[in-house]
Amino acid sequence: QVQLVESGGGVVQPGESLRLSCEASGFTFSNYGMHWVRQAPGKGLEWVALIYYDGSNQFFIDSVKGRFTVSRDNSKNTLYLQMNSLRAEDTAVYYCARPMIRGVLNWYFGLWGRGTPVTVSS
Amino acid sequence: EVVMTQSPATLSVSPGERATLSCRASQNVNINLAWYQQKPGQIPRLLIYGASTRATGVPDRFSGSGSGTVFTLTISSLQSEDFAVYYCQQYDNWPPLTFGGGTKVEIK
Numbered sequence: 001q002v003q004l005v006e007s008g009g010g011v012v013q014p015g016e017s018l019r020l021s022c023e024a025s026g027f028t029f030s031n032y033g034m035h036w037v038r039q040a041p042g043k044g045l046e047w048v049a050l051i052y053y054d055g056s057n058q059f060f061i062d063s064v065k066g067r068f069t070v071s072r073d074n075s076k077n078t079l080y081l082q083m084n085s086l087r088a089e090d091t092a093v094y095y096c097a098r099p100m101i102r103g104v105l106n107w108y109f110g111l112w113g114r115g116t117p118v119t120v121s122s
Numbered sequence: 123e124v125v126m127t128q129s130p131a132t133l134s135v136s137p138g139e140r141a142t143l144s145c146r147a148s149q150n151v152n153i154n155l156a157w158y159q160q161k162p163g164q165i166p167r168l169l170i171y172g173a174s175t176r177a178t179g180v181p182d183r184f185s186g187s188g189s190g191t192v193f194t195l196t197i198s199s200l201q202s203e204d205f206a207v208y209y210c211q212q213y214d215n216w217p218p219l220t221f222g223g224g225t226k227v228e229i230k
Contacts, residue, residue, distance in 0.1 A: 035219075045158075045166065045209055047219040059217040100168060100177065107213040108156035110177065112165040 002026035002111060004096050009116030016086055016120075022079040022096030022113055030054070030074040031102040035109065036081050038092035038118075048094070049081065050107070063089070086120045093117050124149055124215045128208075128222035134230040141197040143225045145210035150190050154214035157186055157195045160224075161206045169208075170195065197227070205229055 008020040022034070036048040049070040050059045058070050069082045079096050093115040100110030125148040135141045145155070153173035158166040168177045170186035173193060183198040197204055210222040 044207075044224045045160075045211070045221040047211075047217075047221065050217065050219075061218045095165065100171065106154070106171070107216065107219055108168060108171045108211060109158075109166070110168050114165060 004098060004111060004113035006094065006096055006113040006116040009094065009118045011119045011121065012086055013122050014087055014120055017082070017084045018086065018118060020081040020083065020094055020096075020116055020118070022081075024077045024079070024098070027098075027111075028102075029072075029077040032098050033105075033107070034072060034079045035097045035099075035107065036070065036079075037095045037097050037109070037112075038090075039095070039115070040089075040092040043092075046092070051079070053103070083118070086118075088120050091118060091120050123218060124151060124212050124220050126210055126212055126220050126222035128210060128225050130225060131223070132226045132228060134228050135200050136230045137202060138199050139230075141200055141204075141227055143195040143197075143208055143227070145188075145193040145195070145222050147191045147193070147212055149215065151212040151214035153189045154212060155186075155188070155193050156211045156213065157184075158209045158211065159204075159206045160209065166209065200227070 006022045033052050051070045067085045071080045095115045096113045097109040098111040127146045129144045155173045157170040160166045174186045185196045187194050207224045207226045
């Protein structure tokens with residue numbers, strides 16, 4: 001079964017850290033660039049980060065640069081998002097998302113995980 | 123950054139009627155535009171990519187058009203399962219990839 005399953009979300013205080021994971025199954029994970037997309041409560045979708053299929057490049061939205069890192073372990077079919085210095089405005093459901101087509105830079109998402117909620121609150 | 127603007131924010135439509143959703147990009151994104159549907163409590167579902175190509179399994183009552191900076195998603199005859207929030211997303215000029223703010227299609 002082709003799927004993405006996120007984990008690692010929770011409730012933290014401002015300034016703390018969390019590490020999200022996304023385990024992929026049912027497809028060749030190492031063939032795809034992978035993304036994180038978030039959705040704040042009652043709000044729209046916001047792209048957060050991208051890591052190339054081989055981990056060679058990573059890109060981030062400006063608001064998380066220097067605080068978030070993205071990595072992957074292709075041997076474990078797992079994507080990670082390390083979130084440091086968390087802020088209230090990072091509160092959201094975090095989805096990992098896979099492009100519909102492998103190997104090309106057409107970043108539209110045909111496969112989404114169910115998301116993991118992150119709440120940053122004092 | 124390419125800013126995506128969707129209108130209207132809310133569209134009230136009766137079942138069986140036609141719905142027309144708009145998405146504008148702040149700069150040319152060619153046809154690198156996708157549409158997603160999201161129902162309450164559910165994950166986004168890809169409907170359209172390449173501005174006009176339906177994703178697998180998407181009913182043909184959904185159609186996309188446009189290029190450059192102006193795009194449209196049309197639902198020809200709204201079914202009960204189509205009431206949802208719809209997002210456009212550009213993937214031409216990145217990072218960042220950017221989504222519109224969404225259009226909620228509600229029952230009139």
